[in-house]
Amino acid sequence: MNIDTLQSVYFIGAGGIGMSALVRYFLLKGKFVVGYDRTSSHLTEQLIQEGAHLHFQEEVAQIPLRCKDKEHTLIIYTPAIPATHTELRYFRQEGFTIMKRAEVLGMLTRTEKGLCVAGTHGKTSTSTLTAHLLHSSHVGCNAFLGGISRNYNTNLLFSAESEYVVIEADEFDRSFHHLRPYATVITATDADHLDIYGTHEAYLESFSHYASLVTEGGHLIVKKGAQLSIPTEKSIHVWSYGIEQGDFRATNIRIANETIIFDYTSPLGNIADIELGVPIYVNIENGVAAMALAQIAGVSPEEIKTAMASFRGIERRFDFRLRTPAHIVLSDYAHHPEELKQSIHSLRQLYPTRKLTGVFQPHLYSRTRDFYPAFAESLSLLDEVILLDIYPARELPIEGVSSQLIFDCLKSGVQKHLCRKEDLVATIQTCNPEVLMILGAGDVDNYVAPIIEVLR
Numbered sequence: 083m084n085i086d087t088l089q090s091v092y093f094i095g096a097g098g099i100g101m102s103a104l105v106r107y108f109l110l111k112g113k114f115v116v117g118y119d120r121t122s123s124h125l126t127e128q129l130i131q132e133g134a135h136l137h138f139q140e141e142v143a144q145i146p147l148r149c150k151d152k153e154h155t156l157i158i159y160t161p162a163i164p165a166t167h168t169e170l171r172y173f174r175q176e177g178f179t180i181m182k183r184a185e186v187l188g189m190l191t192r193t194e195k196g197l198c199v200a201g202t203h204g205k206t207s208t209s210t211l212t213a214h215l216l217h218s219s220h221v222g223c224n225a226f227l228g229g230i231s232r233n234y235n236t237n238l239l240f241s242a243e244s245e246y247v248v249i250e251a252d253e254f255d256r257s258f259h260h261l262r263p264y265a266t267v268i269t270a271t272d273a274d275h276l277d278i279y280g281t282h283e284a285y286l287e288s289f290s291h292y293a294s295l296v297t298e299g300g301h302l303i304v305k306k307g308a309q310l311s312i313p314t315e316k317s318i319h320v321w322s323y324g325i326e327q328g329d330f331r332a333t334n335i336r337i338a339n340e341t342i343i344f345d346y347t348s349p350l351g352n353i354a355d356i357e358l359g360v361p362i363y364v365n366i367e368n369g370v371a372a373m374a375l376a377q378i379a380g381v382s383p384e385e386i387k388t389a390m391a392s393f394r395g396i397e398r399r400f401d402f403r404l405r406t407p408a409h410i411v412l413s414d415y416a417h418h419p420e421e422l423k424q425s426i427h428s429l430r431q432l433y434p435t436r437k438l439t440g441v442f443q444p445h446l447y448s449r450t451r452d453f454y455p456a457f458a459e460s461l462s463l464l465d466e467v468i469l470l471d472i473y474p475a476r477e478l479p480i481e482g483v484s485s486q487l488i489f490d491c492l493k494s495g496v497q498k499h500l501c502r503k504e505d506l507v508a509t510i511q512t513c514n515p516e517v518l519m520i521l522g523a524g525d526v527d528n529y530v531a532p533i534i535e536v537l538r
Contacts, residue, residue, distance in 0.1 A: 473524025
């Protein structure tokens with residue numbers, strides 16, 4: 083289907099962070115955009131203000147007449163929508179063109195040069211930083227982001243002229259297999275989504291297949307040490323990156339007074355004294371990967387240096403929400419053991435002498451079952467841990483799986499609490515933390531505002 087000849091686009095599950103970026107894209111392309119989501123939110127209200135026609139009741143009667151033209155209407159849905167959904171069933175029965183979000187993004191990588199970021203963790207931060215580097219330069223880009231950029235207060239960057247599109251390549255449900263990247267970063271291949279893949283070996287095979295989709299003459303940039311079978315059937319440029327190692331790397335790292343400065347070493351040209359706009363240790367690595375993609379796209383050294391310093395981060399990605407002499411509070415989406423480890427390590431680098439307290443809401447019963455010893459190991463890097471009940475998301479409970487599994491494996495010497503969500507604010511008030519991390523991919527972020535209120 084040709085995007086330019088579309089007249090209407092109908093979204094089923096319009097309010098998700100990934101879907102809403104496509105909603106905004108098609109609005110800016112001048113299409114008639116309609117959609118369903120289960121619940122109203124701040125994000126859906128923004129989309130309505132921007133011109134989308136959204137409803138929150140699952141009814142065929144809600145579908146406008148303009149969207150019943152099969153030849154000029156595209157239906158886009160998220161995998162979170164069940165096959166029994168009334169509106170989705172109607173469109174299937176009537177023979178409409180129906181695509182997953184990932185398929186639509188794949189279409190875009192066939193008409194534009196895709197700069198994609200894949201990996202178990204670091205995708206959102208690295209892709210958002212890459213988009214900022216391009217958008218701040220003479221190159222420009224379209225960008226579909228997995229979070230809300232603090233610089234632009236949106237998850238979509240739009241350019242009618244640029245030949246580049248920046249995409250977060252999601253491995254869940256093998257979605258990234260629809261993409262055809264011109265250049266891609268792979269940040270990590272630690273096991274995850276074993277409810278989908280079954281084994282780490284199958285997970286790794288999926289990443290190897292993704293790497294084979296890089297277009298002829300394109301670029302594959304892999305974190306040094308990541309497990310990956312490099313494809314050999316195409317003529318592509320294969321690079322590595324890291325801290326103090328790799329083709330693209332950070333050296334001469336200086337951390338002082340809540341600032342981080344380093345030198346960037348690259349086969350495409352070195353840049354001295356890069357300052358991180360969001361000064362956390364893990365962003366050194368993310369920054370190296372983003373700068374590699376930016377150099378490949380033709381962003382100049384001066385543009386890169388300026389944009390790295392002006393980056394303001396992403397909502398819920400190492401997101402400082404309170405900074406006073408008495409209390410530091412940040413919210414972070416980390417929901418994998420390695421992400422937790424990196425976030426805690428990064429914060430410890432900034433505040434080496436202060437007590438670190440973490441609130442963690444495990445995400446998914448299956449992930450907790452598969453990784454609870456690793457979760458406990460990472461959380462034991464904190465001085466104090468407050469564990470909430472598991473956020474189930476798309477899953478039903480699994481017998482014998484609860485936050486107690488993590489709690490029981492925490493190392494001795496760590497202060498620890500099991501806590502219900504409704505008791506969290508009172509527990510925080512009792513603990514009176516110095517540096518507090520709110521961690522998890524569920525709804526725990528909803529409690530940040532009342533926590534800040536009591537700490538003030």
